[in-house]
Amino acid sequence: MKNTNEEQEKGSCGEVRAAAGTAEKEKNAFFETYNNRTHIIGRTCTVIVLAALIGAPFLIGLYLGAMPDLGAAGRAFISVGLVWTISSIAEFLVYTPMLGAGGSYLAFITGNLINMKIPCAMNARDIAETKAGTPENEIISTLSIASSSLVTIVVLAVGVAALVPLQPILQSPTLAPAFDNVVPALFGAMSYQYFRKNMKLAVIPMLLMSVLFVLMPSLTSQTSIMIIPSGAVTIGAAFIMYRKKSKEVDL
Amino acid sequence: MLQQLNSPFLYLVCGLIILFVAAVCVIFLVRAYRAGKAIGMDEKKLKRAVTSSMTFSVLPSIGILLGVIALSGSLGTPWPWLRLSVIGALHYETQVAQAAAEAVGIGKLSAETMTPQAFATIALLMSICIMWGMVLTLFFNKSYLKRLGSGTEKPGRSGKKRGAAGFADTAMSAMFIGLISAYLGSYIGAFVSGNGSFTFSGDPTPIIVAVVSCAVMAVLTTIAEKKNKKWIESFSIALSMLIGMLAAIV
Numbered sequence: 001m002k003n004t005n006e007e008q009e010k011g012s013c014g015e016v017r018a019a020a021g022t023a024e025k026e027k028n029a030f031f032e033t034y035n036n037r038t039h040i041i042g043r044t045c046t047v048i049v050l051a052a053l054i055g056a057p058f059l060i061g062l063y064l065g066a067m068p069d070l071g072a073a074g075r076a077f078i079s080v081g082l083v084w085t086i087s088s089i090a091e092f093l094v095y096t097p098m099l100g101a102g103g104s105y106l107a108f109i110t111g112n113l114i115n116m117k118i119p120c121a122m123n124a125r126d127i128a129e130t131k132a133g134t135p136e137n138e139i140i141s142t143l144s145i146a147s148s149s150l151v152t153i154v155v156l157a158v159g160v161a162a163l164v165p166l167q168p169i170l171q172s173p174t175l176a177p178a179f180d181n182v183v184p185a186l187f188g189a190m191s192y193q194y195f196r197k198n199m200k201l202a203v204i205p206m207l208l209m210s211v212l213f214v215l216m217p218s219l220t221s222q223t224s225i226m227i228i229p230s231g232a233v234t235i236g237a238a239f240i241m242y243r244k245k246s247k248e249v250d251l
Numbered sequence: 252m253l254q255q256l257n258s259p260f261l262y263l264v265c266g267l268i269i270l271f272v273a274a275v276c277v278i279f280l281v282r283a284y285r286a287g288k289a290i291g292m293d294e295k296k297l298k299r300a301v302t303s304s305m306t307f308s309v310l311p312s313i314g315i316l317l318g319v320i321a322l323s324g325s326l327g328t329p330w331p332w333l334r335l336s337v338i339g340a341l342h343y344e345t346q347v348a349q350a351a352a353e354a355v356g357i358g359k360l361s362a363e364t365m366t367p368q369a370f371a372t373i374a375l376l377m378s379i380c381i382m383w384g385m386v387l388t389l390f391f392n393k394s395y396l397k398r399l400g401s402g403t404e405k406p407g408r409s410g411k412k413r414g415a416a417g418f419a420d421t422a423m424s425a426m427f428i429g430l431i432s433a434y435l436g437s438y439i440g441a442f443v444s445g446n447g448s449f450t451f452s453g454d455p456t457p458i459i460v461a462v463v464s465c466a467v468m469a470v471l472t473t474i475a476e477k478k479n480k481k482w483i484e485s486f487s488i489a490l491s492m493l494i495g496m497l498a499a500i501v
Contacts (some may be wrong), residue, residue, distance in 0.1 A: 140295070
């Protein structure tokens with residue numbers, strides 16, 4: 001790989017093109033193998049984690065001397081679980097393309113997508129200036145999700161270890177409003193980053209969502225589901241703008 | 252009961268699962284880093300992706316830690332620790348745990364009414380309710396990504412393909428703009444009509460926090476661009492959030 005790069009620099013114009021072609025092919029072949037292995041590793045780990053998560057309550061139940069009440073679990077699942085099953089499907093459909101293969105295996109194992117992983121990966125992507133759907137983007141988003149997950153694991157582990165002395169500070173009424181507003185703080189900062197490049201586009205969902213939530217305030221508890229129509233409208237509007245732009249270029 | 256829920260055995264079970272997940276993250280991190288180098292990506296970029304993601308994640312992680320603390324009062328520490336380290340999401344857990352507590356008949360989520368069976372049931376339900384993302388990823392990730400052509404897409408291969416790839420990028424940004432709008436819109440809605448239509452008496456804090464953190468972000472971005480200080484970018488979100496959150500206290 002390195003050799004081809006060096007050749008590229010030294011060679012004449014024609015050679016450069018030929019070398020670039022081979023380099024491109026080599027890169028794609030390498031990336032294809034990498035991607036296939038990502039799927040194998042990702043699937044294996046997902047199966048293990050799933051088994052562990054479902055097994056753990058039974059194991060703990062065995063230790064405590066009482067098994068889970070499956071009837072009650074079923075009833076509760078119907079009342080609350082179904083909503084999350086639907087939102088999980090939506091999350092899968094929406095976030096998988098954003099995160100790529102490696103990133104999405106990790107993100108779905110480690111969770112906290114909306115309040116952390118997605119913005120985190122988008123931020124890393126912006127900093128690295130990679131385009132969606134490229135191998136570079138796949139790598140950056142995997143790096144981003146993996147490091148983000150590790151930080152959470154470390155913070156939680158340290159936090160749990162220090163739980164007793166930390167508890168009064170973290171739960172103090174003075175700090176409570178700050179921690180209640182992590183998500184607004186996050187989206188406020190992200191909004192500047194995204195809106196300023198796409199002001200015309202951002203106006204549409206912003207207006208639509210504000211009006212909708214003002215008229216139907218009960219929907220605020222369903223924000224995670226409202227992301228889907230909001231995103232769909234924005235993508236639709238972006239597509240119309242995109243088509244218009246490419247037509248202008250064609251002319 | 253709480254003593255049992257905080258026993259070393261539970262710490263061991265939960266700790267081992269978390270350790271496994273941490274190992275998985277390390278494997279993915281190392282593989283991606285090596286692959287990035289192999290396809291000729293700038294190592295500086297790779298490193299910055301890691302550092303910026305790490306600084307980015309510290310504050311939300313502390314927020315998640317608060318979720319553990321909040322739940323530890325009724326469920327003990329180890330289980331919420333596991334739940335929020337692995338697929339948990341702050342806003343799900345409490346709600347699921349509460350619903351499960353109601354279904355097993357202990358009424359509300361509290362240490363006094365907790366029984367071993369109630370705990371085992373709640374724990375099971377907390378696992379099951381949000382495992383679907385994993386299940387779907389397990390079966391459909393590969394085929395779904397293949398259909399989208401993402402990952403193996405070769406930009407610039409042909410005019411048509413380039414158009415599709417070009418729009419994929421725009422569509423991702425658009426989706427994200429839609430997502431941010433939904434949240435910001437919900438804060439406005441909650442403030443304007445939260446306590447009855449157009450009463451403007453709801454909680455304005457989220458709006459204030461969002462505006463402050465947006466303003467700080469604007470200042471930091473301007474500094475980063477004008478002075479060409481790229482490193483500021485890595486910290487700008489975390490810093491904006493911190494100042495935004497401080498605004499909630501003031």
